Amino acid sequence: MTDTVERGAPVIESRPLTELDRRPTFFARHKSLLLGLIGGLIVLSSWQTLVWVGVVDDKFASSPLGAIEGIGYLAESGMLWEPTFSTLTSVGLGILISIVIGVPLGLVIGRSSVLHGLAEPLISIMYSVPFVVFLPIIIFWFGIDDTARLVIVVWAAVFPLLINVVAGARNLDANYLQVSRVFCSSRLKTLWSVSLPGTMPYILAGFRQAVARSLVGAIVAELFMGTEGLGYVVQAETSNFQMDHAMAAIGVIAVIAVLLTRGVAWLESRLTFWSGSVD
Template structure:
């Protein structure tokens, strides 16, 4: 076999090995989930733990079938989706420019850094009473909570991205008389994309937490409100339906971000 043929066969073997490894990990994940559900069903069936506390997968599926046939449940989901979407879009629209500019401009970073650091570590739940007083128990307060929870991971990821820029590359660009705007557009922005996507993924998780907590604290509609109502009436299966809906939504959204992040992973500086 010639040297050229050998080098061409190696990538093919590596690719097939990666595909096999990926398939095996998928099967392991699927098997673990199935075993978990079977164990859960058996624990509930034999009442090793009070079924009132954990329900069972079969009863949760039955409750989900009933709930999804009820238009009122879809209204709750629609309210939560609207609050989450608007709050998260605002967090990205405001957080990304602020984070990038803070990482690019030292003076601006020095101005906002104390406030960002302080508010980032402050539990947003502690601010809920103030937010409810200011914006009421309607949609607006939940949008504000989602915004606050998602805003800071996005800002700090953008700041982190700007701090990882290759200074030698910037110096080289300046030596070729590139303007600050050209450096920002061609070097800084592409380098921030992978970090921004990571911040957005973290913000998604925080935003989902915010929407549930906000609606459970004070609301008249939404998935969090329905969870509270089901818990107060000891409808454990309906509670778990809400938990599953939130979990599946989070997995789907983070999966989409993960695919986009993988597409731009080659842009991340070493």
């Protein structure tokens, strides 16, 4: 049987799809980011509208436009850059110490059934109990200087990282370990060459949580016992009833949190693309 083509009808020749045809659109590539921006704009515009119609009193709750003016004031008065740098320094040092402690310790605990049995209840308790309740003890031990604030940041960040690393080490593919045993690798070599790369998706997932919690720890420490940092700015400006300035500092904290978490998510997608996980 042969196909007939109506006389005068145009004939459209099909061609195979190229890589350019399969390339996702800009919206598809940045869908999560764009939807987040749209959601944020909806919330901010609704908030500003409630202020304009008088439902929300901006003297006590501030407003988006007032917060923008507050950012300008903080930047001009020098109350923005140094506190931001102080907070980021605490977060950076806390994360670095947490990585140095959490990753090796998690790998060792995860690969040892005895150590896991001994440490797992304590780790779960320390992670579940809010670190804020330990503030009086930390102040009693370390005072209220930078050391105490750094201890709080590390306390907040190290346990989610440790839990994820332990889980990754315990769920390591048995084939990887079998190959290591075939080549008679030492335990240290196995941890470095097999366990560490194999648990990288878990490590980066824990790192993302640790980054967020470290920022929370830094702000809490600055609120309660700081003389610098964005948390201290929020506390001081709120005490002076400068709600626009306080909300501006909170907005800067929110932007830092988003940038840190998105940056870690980007790093996670680049380093663990082979694992098949999708952000």
